Amino acid sequence: MKREGMHDACEMLLMDYCCGVLDEAQELLVSAYLSVSLPARRQMFLLETIGGVLMEKDCAPVLMNEDSLSSVLDRVDGCSGETQGESGTPGFPLPRSLRQYIAGQDGHAGEGRWRWAGFRVRVVRVHVSRSSYKTLLVRMAPGARIARHRHAGMEYTLVLEGALRDENEVYEAGDLLVMDAGTEHSLQSDARKGCVCLTVSGSWPLSPSLLDRLMAGF
Amino acid sequence: MSYSEESREAGTTFEDLLAAVGKSRDRDAFIRLFEYFAPRIKSFMMKGGMTPDAADDLAQEAMLTVWQKAVQYDPRKAAASTWIFTIARNRKVDVLRKQSRQGPYVADFPAVEDTDQRPDEYVNHKDGIRAMVHAIDSLPPEQAGLIRKAYFEEKSHSDIAAEENLPLGTVKSRIRLALEKLRRSMGEDRA
Numbered sequence: 001m002k003r004e005g006m007h008d009a010c011e012m013l014l015m016d017y018c019c020g021v022l023d024e025a026q027e028l029l030v031s032a033y034l035s036v037s038l039p040a041r042r043q044m045f046l047l048e049t050i051g052g053v054l055m056e057k058d059c060a061p062v063l064m065n066e067d068s069l070s071s072v073l074d075r076v077d078g079c080s081g082e083t084q085g086e087s088g089t090p091g092f093p094l095p096r097s098l099r100q101y102i103a104g105q106d107g108h109a110g111e112g113r114w115r116w117a118g119f120r121v122r123v124v125r126v127h128v129s130r131s132s133y134k135t136l137l138v139r140m141a142p143g144a145r146i147a148r149h150r151h152a153g154m155e156y157t158l159v160l161e162g163a164l165r166d167e168n169e170v171y172e173a174g175d176l177l178v179m180d181a182g183t184e185h186s187l188q189s190d191a192r193k194g195c196v197c198l199t200v201s202g203s204w205p206l207s208p209s210l211l212d213r214l215m216a217g218f
Numbered sequence: 219m220s221y222s223e224e225s226r227e228a229g230t231t232f233e234d235l236l237a238a239v240g241k242s243r244d245r246d247a248f249i250r251l252f253e254y255f256a257p258r259i260k261s262f263m264m265k266g267g268m269t270p271d272a273a274d275d276l277a278q279e280a281m282l283t284v285w286q287k288a289v290q291y292d293p294r295k296a297a298a299s300t301w302i303f304t305i306a307r308n309r310k311v312d313v314l315r316k317q318s319r320q321g322p323y324v325a326d327f328p329a330v331e332d333t334d335q336r337p338d339e340y341v342n343h344k345d346g347i348r349a350m351v352h353a354i355d356s357l358p359p360e361q362a363g364l365i366r367k368a369y370f371e372e373k374s375h376s377d378i379a380a381e382e383n384l385p386l387g388t389v390k391s392r393i394r395l396a397l398e399k400l401r402r403s404m405g406e407d408r409a
Contacts, residue, residue: 008390008394011394012390015397019307019368019373020311020314021373045300046400046401046404048296048300048304048307049296049297049299050354050369050397050400051300051307052297052299052300052302053347053351054366054370055303055306057351059265061258061260062261062273065271065274068256069253071278072281073245
């Protein structure tokens with residue numbers, strides 16, 4: 001069933017994040033996903049635990065350079081370390097990972113930044129400098145619709161607030177919807193709550209070599 | 219495999235050491251952590267293709283971050299190895315992205331929060347980690363191989379598929395099967 005496939009796609013995305021191979025926009029998406037989804041955090045914790053075990057178990061120690069420890073200790077003396085926790089409260093207004101991309105010190109995207117993108121739909125472009133994906137924050141008024149459309153490339157939609165439905169499913173805050181290239185759907189926001197989503201979309205099929213070339217240009 | 223047993227059996231765990239660094243800026247505890255983890259972080263990075271010097275630098279940076287963030291380490295939430303792996307992975311991503319300072323904010327601690335953990339609940343990481351080690355060792359070789367490739371060689375699933383000459387779907391389903399087994403080994407049947 002469709003839902004199953006999407007779950008798998010999310011799992012693979014989390015795995016790629018854990019292994020450090022994501023594009024910057026995808027990484028932004030996953031860090032936002034982790035801040036709004038408990039199941040995603042649990043899965044990531046599993047992946048990070050596996051990583052730690054593999055590091056202990058499979059990585060035969062390689063002698064550090066002679067002066068490495070003393071050089072770290074010198075630097076350690078210069079910094080007292082952090083005092084305050086960074087865990088904060090996950091969730092909306094904006095996950096912390098998003099804030100630095102979208103002004104507003106209070107974590108809200110300033111009203112003036114929202115642009116018209118259809119009847120009762122507003123968007124803010126999220127500028128990710130080194131990515132071939134287009135990243136948008138989308139706000140849909142209660143009951144607003146996005147007509148059926150086809151995706152030229154892969155698209156991820158993370159529901160940050162409210163709820164959203166396509167032909168098959170309802171997606172609540174914390175859900176991540178993955179659309180493969182070539183698939184179609186229409187969307188409607190929750191009639192009462194509307195929704196705010198982060199979408200990351202590749203507008204053309206990406207081959208690794210193309211991605212490499214784009215990345216090399218910066 | 220000198221899998222951290224001596225130190226754990228000796229009564230002081232890495233979790234204790236890390237907590238001591240966080241609580242009282244304990245240099246001796248930090249040195250012991252450095253001596254154990256830095257050479258393993260270095261090794262991990264070299265498996266991913268870094269030069270020995272770059273890997274050494276990265277291990278230093280990661281350990282410096284360990285010092286800086288240790289105050290946030292909560293031994294109830296994560297094993298030391300989980301926590302240090304997460305930091306090392308983040309530093310690696312930073313390095314690969316070097317020029318651009320504006321990467322997304324990424325939390326430097328493992329992902330789970332104490333949603334269903336009572337504060338007084340003792341978490342036995344040692345057993346959990348040991349179960350995980352055993353589970354990894356019992357994976358069928360074709361699954362274990364793909365998991366290691368993904369972690370050590372920083373390859374996406376499609377890269378792995380191309381390299382192994384396997385259909386992408388096969389790579390994904392093997393990885394998924396492996397993860398499912400490992401998840402069960404941790405007793406995480408709650409998701």
